Amino acid sequence: MKLLKKIDHNILSLLGMYAVVLIAMAILNPSTYYSTLNIKSWFYLFPEYGILTFGMMLCMISGGIDLSLVGIANLVGVVASYMMVNIGGGKECGMGMIIGAIIVGLIIGVLCGAFNGFLIGFLHIPPMLVTLCGLQLYTGIAMIVTTGPGITGVPQSYINIANGTIAGIPHTLPMFIIVTLVMSFLLKSTTYGQKVYFLGSNEVASKYSGINNFKVIMTTYMISGFLGAISGILTSSHYGSGKSNYNTSYTLLSLLIVVLGGVHPDGGKGKVIGVTLAIVLLQLISSAFSVLRIDTVITDLVYGLILIAVLVITNIAAKRATKVKTK
Amino acid sequence: MKQSKWKEILTSNQMFIVYIIVVLCIAISMKTPAFAEVSTIITLARALLVTLCFAICEMVVIISGGIDVSFPAIACASLYIPICVFKENDIDNVVLAFVFAAAIGLVIGIINAVLISLLQIPPLIATLGVSSITQGMLLTFFGTRQISRLPSTIAALNKVYLFTYQSKAGNNYSMTALILVPIILYIVVYIVLKYTMLGRGIYAIGGDANAARIAGFNVVRLQFIVYMFSGVMAGITGMIYCVLNKAANPLNLMGSEMMIIAAVVVGGTRMSGGHGTVLGTILGVVLIGLIQNNLIMLGVPTYWQTFVVGAVIVVGTAITSLKELAVQKNQKV
Amino acid sequence: GSGSSDDSSKEDTKTEDTAKDDSGEKTAADYKIAVVPKMTNLAWFERMEQGVDDYNEANGTSVEYCGSPEGDGQAAFVEGLISQGYDAICVVPFDVEALDPVLAKAKEAGIVVICHEASTVENMDYDVEAFDTLEYGAHLMEKINELSDGKGRVIQTVGALTSQSHVEEAQGGKEWAEKNAPDLKVDDQPIVSDDNQDTAYSKVKEALTADTKHEIVGIQCAAMSETPGAAQAVEELGLQGKVHIAGTSLMSVCGEYVEDGTVELMSFWDPALAGQAMIELAVATLNGTVGEDTLSLPVEGYENLTLEGKVYTGSAWIDVDKDNCNDEAYDF
């Protein structure tokens, strides 16, 4: 019991979910679910939204939110594809150009983040609105670049980024792991990380403690934009094309994951481990659904239920543990 | 004194929105003379009807210190379920339909209230969860296909007009009678918010829930009222949407929440709660509606439209927030 | 656990088939086949599901009909299928660019890929079209031309600039007009409706309002929800007979406007048949009995398909107007 108290309630309830899903599938349809092919397919999918989700997480810990991530991702994908196809010469596009396109893409991501950060940190417009507008703007620009249809014909080596494997393991898995480690280091072991938590828990006090809020906000949204950009590169590589309207469902998905992962929507609280668990959990569930051939409309339902369930359980558990009622 | 009052009014952020609207109207009429006609008002009224209803609910919720992203889902459920049930048992009763819709909205509203007020789950997340649950249930148990042949009395409501105006070009523009719903709604909300303790209580809990509790407000009760109101109105609005389109579609409204929130904030409501006016919200909705519904008349190329809408909202919200900031920067007195 | 029963049912159907099937020719029952629609939440594709179910009824097969409710979930959904031991996947791509690389994976995994409404997919075995989309668009435009005796302006609507078949359809109409109807001016840019009836309604209405000189004589709608939307606008503005609508839709969606003549031509092909055609083509491909320039599938409208590249094209479109709209055959 004491030991249980030690571990975060949220993590506990997540692990509970893992047990449920894994055991259920072990009974219902192990042959397909646990086939190497199926497990491999997970590694192609969750890094794409997982990396983007970390951006959402960072912003939420800082007391904000980033609804523009999908817009950034698509804009980056579109610009990168545009460069490789219209400048680099499509399929025959040289390595130099590919790398160039990726770098430009990442820079654009950071710039979008900087734009968000500036409006939020300097003009003090509520993050929710800034990033909501951001979503419109970035999607809009992507739409202008493509005039609608996706930009196809990117070189094979670019497509390999998200679809290729090393030693049978998709490239995307190590990428995801690296991002995860960096994020947890950034939050736990850097000054910047601590400042994000302070900013998230009390903006005024952090200002009066000599923390440069503007700088921290800028950094936060730029990092978020950077992560969005990575996810954008992966998406466009995965689909072999850049387009303004890929993965529009990821905005809500990432929001849901972050909260599942125990990040407090008012900021100041949240752990990388929790979010990582949540990211993988959702992959396990959606895969289970596709294997069990359960109509995908039920996924919404289940996600919603899980979200509420986890929150309620966590709240009650937390109340039990420390009955300190803070009013 | 008088002078400064005027200055205050003319530089209030609501006036800024008005200025933008005026400029926009002039721009459009220059591009398309047909815009400068009575018909525009009718068209706009029809186009904004649903948005107006949603916006006022959202405003009340935000004033109370919360936020609600579940109303599109609520609306979808409350327009689709009654129609399905009616088709099944070939019932055909427009009044019943609206009552049914309101009831569904009420139930979901109560669920929101329980999660937020009793279980203390942050509003954004609670309503987000409720939203996907509602959608999931709807699509799972009632299917996903659009129903285009509505029961006749419901379809008939679509053709009830207050008056019909014939434009210079000879087109007919008819003002739907349903426009009365938002009109009445806005008047009622205005009175309740300004002249009843209920309304003031909503502002109070939005300003400082704890202080409200200490002062003797029943915070839980107020929150329940707010989310129940939001739910019921979302339900009714859903049915209105269905009537206006002469079709029951369980998905079309999804995703409209963000634009509505933007409209409300452009109208001067503070996300942090406690501030917001009915007039402001009208202006916000009109501005965003104007831009969304007249891009063709403005001659904006199709693939530029997303961007333009975004840009306008950025400006709108920026103005609101900057004015607010200026107020806070003011010397304390 | 429908999942587990899949495999077993597959097993026993195999055995009983080899029993009754004397001509060594394998049938759909011998293969694990999935039919994936653009999205599950359209009447259009519920009709396709109907078709698949009928097919299973008739042939005692267990072909799967499954997909994601929203179009942009399709790629991920198909990716999920690859790992589940299918012999063939029949898919109606929502977004060709997004799906293509996923289909590439499918083919690597040795799965036969059959498409519909997507002639440009690279990584597929064959695509079966009810008809040539460009021709189809031309067909609609032809009608508008006829109704408006060749003079005036025509606007087109598409669900999204990102949806290939819609854009092709519009393009087909425009090209036809440029060739055959010099006085019929088709707008360069189609109106985008997000495949949403309400949006289609207000945008068309806006366009008609702006058109004070009444130049607009026709509207060509590509997406199913647009035709009723456009019709509603025309009707409200009292422009019936002045503005002629020809578009794709279904009776269940647009029936009343066809009956009252606001929509003067509603065309479609029967998704149910299209679905069955995909299945048959998949089986044929698995059996290796394809490849010639012509192919005959036991499905109405697909008896004599002509092959061009990887695309088998039939002649299966159905025209409905005021006069024939009460035919049960079209009532879906």
Added chain:
Amino acid sequence: MGEVFLKLENIKKSFGGVQALKGVDLEIRKGEILALAGQNGCGKSTLIKVISGVHEQTSGDYYLEGKKVEKLTPIDAIRAGVQVIYQDFAVFPNLTVAENIAMNNSLMTGTKVMNWKKARELAIEAMEQVGAHMDPDILVERLTVANKQMVAICRAIINDAKFLILDEPTTALTKKEVENLFKIIRRLKEKGIAIMIVNHKLDEIYEIADRLTIIRNGEYISSGDIKEYDRARFIHDITGRDIVESVYVPEKSDGTEILKVENISREGAFENVSFSLEKGDVLGITGLLGSGRGELGDALFGLAPATSGKIILNGKEIEIHNIEDAIKNKIAYVPEDRLTQGLFLDRSIQDNMVAASIGKYFHGGKLDHKKIAEDTTDWIGNLSVKIGKQTDAIRTLSGGNAQKVVIAKWLNTDPELIVLNGPTVGVDIGSKSEIFEILHKLAKEGVGVIVISDDLSELVQNCNKILVMRNGKAVAHIDEEISENELYKLFSEGGES
């Protein structure tokens, strides 16, 4: 004396782990003024919240006018005539002054409609009584702390209360306003209203109270007529030890100048203020509200920087345009509003402790969490902060202890100059003297110490230099012993000096 209005017997209250009240008895008669005294965190506010129905006692009996009360909600209490001015005011920032003041009244009468005209009249009348001058139509969020407190007071007095509770009502008021308030309180007392006041300023207690009840960390200590308590016993009962109130005299300064400020000005805040600070000096800055004393502090920390003038810190001239500059030059600032500006309420004591110095724990490519914990423990020791675990949320600490953490947060940046704006607001004598001991020690070690305060007795005792501000100008530099009364003259009188 009138008959008993409220009687509490053996009230216990615990918040999960924290036992805030361990059996307190309390009795109040109509027409008497009872002072409730005790150290920070001894449970005064909690007791008040129990009385007003905000918290429910864990055990113990509660009698109102002789009748036992079972379950009490805030509105019940208000209806029963219990009016409270809370320590944190509990006013509505988003509503107008008028509405804030009239709110309780409408709630009490249970009216369903909002009558703006009546609200305005009530507000104006109430403000006249208190002698406050505010535009009734202005939003409270735009008011200064003092005026917010005024609003809270007005709100309490307009409702014909039978029992008025004031939890540290004078923390933000100037002497004049305090006198005003006391006049009102006495008038209400004449009307036979029972009054209970919580206050950390002894002089004020002696001035206003008839009886005294003292509690120490949640336990009932003593109770009786104010005359039975001389200063020594009072302090002893509160702290449980004897504190000698002495005047601070720095050891002979070696003349090394730490800070020199020359003619700094800021439009609309202060102009041409000059002062200097030698090793060992503790400089007090005082003045009425709006005299520019607070703004001076803000300027030194770059919150609202001075627009002209020279600042010389340890020999080198420095520019302060923003907070980062101040930090770079090792200037520390303990802000006025502890709750919103000083503390990260939901974060641990440890996090709060290092908030301003997190950068220095970043070496070897990562943060040294072990060192952070150790330093925290040291500071808690040095400043004898009373806490549970140093990983507890800081909101579980009470005024004085929280304030010590805020100070420690800055000492951990080893500053060259520390500016404290109202460091002892709402801090009990015990902690107060401890805090000043710390400051004196710093001064000895050569850190510049500036205390901004309007608690004259505390300044007289603890500062060897005092700068008096009046509407933006420095009107007096005092660097020898001065009596509180003399100081008060300079402090409040307009005109010649």
